[in-house]
Amino acid sequence: MADVYGRLTGKAGVCLSTLGPGATNLMTGVADANLDSSPLVAITGQVGTDRMHIESHQYLDLVAMFAPVTKWNKQIVRPSITPEVVRKAFKKAQAEEPGAVHIDLPENIAAMPVKGEPLRPDNNEKTYTSFAIIRAAAAAVSQATNPIILVGNGAIRAQASDAVTQFATQMNIPVVNTFMGKGVIPYTHPLALWSVGLQQRDFINCGFDNTDLVIAIGYDLIEFSPKKWNPEGSIPIIHVGLNKAEIDSSYIPLVEVVGDISNSLTEIAKLADRDLKPNPYAISLKANIRADYEQYANDNGFPVKPQKLIHDLREVMGPDDVVISDVGAHKIWMARHYHCHSPNTCLISNGFAAMGIAIPGALAAKLVYPNRKVVAVTGDGGFMMNCQELETALRVGTAFVTLIFHDGGYGLIGWKQENHFGEGKSSFIEFGNPDFVKLAESMGLKGYRVNASEDFIPILKEALAQDVPAIIDCPVDYRENIRLTQKADKLSCMSQEST
Incomplete structure (x- = not known):
């Protein structure tokens, strides 16, 4: 809870x-908060x-234990x-790049006045980069024939969404976001190429194969x-951020623009001289990405395909509503298929x-955000780890929906096993579950079960209208996992010349 509070507000969750x-x-x-830069x-x-x-x-050296997972920690x-x-x-937690800190308080010290x-x-105070650096970055942007923007969570933390969108539009440069950069540019924008981050090739990798400049x-x-x-x-690479670039042999920037992100982009755009004709390769790439997403809109197979489930979830959720994805096979599908209007x-x-x-x-x-719709998207494995927190939600009066991708196993681990050993070859990943509807009802919550693909949208709308937390149990067809891997293995990228 403190992690997510920090991400949403920019203030340290305690x-x-x-x-x-x-x-x-x-x-x-x-x-988790430390590695995802949450204060x-x-x-x-x-x-x-x-x-x-x-x-x-019960004594452990907690300062030593927390040292590897925090920016700073001390005992009083x-x-x-x-x-x-x-x-x-608090200063350390909230300073860019944000993260977790730890205070250890011995009981005898706590008892003292x-x-x-x-x-x-x-x-x-905001910091700004030098004119010489801005000029160098603008020159690189001007000379590039097929640049691409890679935007991440730092742009959200810097509240630079409007500046990124304006810069991309003015320069006519397509934009790819990381999983944590969703919504920096609205997914409906014609230059938005949606999310990158899968550990296997996807359509968007073709954009990187054919680029001559990445503006990160x-x-x-x-x-x-x-x-x-x-x-x-x-x-x-042009690196634009509040801090200098991390050292990596695959990430050695040509120019490092370190300072207020919005100001940096505005100043680069003033000096850059670009041919504003649409990039034909980026346009064709966007068409492929959108077609892949929309082909599941009318799929009525059951159990429900993850692509269909996420497509329908997106249809129901408003532009400012919030989804929280757990970790598992569904996370890969959420990262690839759930697109955002805003950060x-x-x-x-x-x-x-x-x-x-x-x-x-x-x-x-x-x-x-008490007035927004909120949905927790989880697998049955992740749900069983923290489902007791729904009692807390009921007690403090927070009504949200938990959508369970139900497959009776650890789907992501099974996916990895099958990628390694072959289709159908997975071991020790299956488990039993309680009746999730009865579990919900026993806790004073609302429980729903999806029995047909076309039932999901009306069930979700009804669940979101409840004044208590609700659970939706939805069987999911994870045969799509291996199909995605097979599609990635066959993916070949056209060169820019052949477009």
């Missing part, structure tokens, strides 16, 4: 736990400092330093490894890819 197992149970959420402050209890030098009940060793530790924690007031926050805007390498789209390190309307655990995020994440989203 979570706390007791010592020992409470702290270790906190670590997955903390690690988060975690506070853990700890045994007293008078017990740390000996074997002691005397009451008087509390204001400084807390102020530094403390004097002092909270320290006031700093004023974060707010792109964090962890979102989609550059080795997937620039394996030889031969594509020229932060489809949240995906990407860097750490932690199962179980959807339900608590949806709870947080509904608290932040």
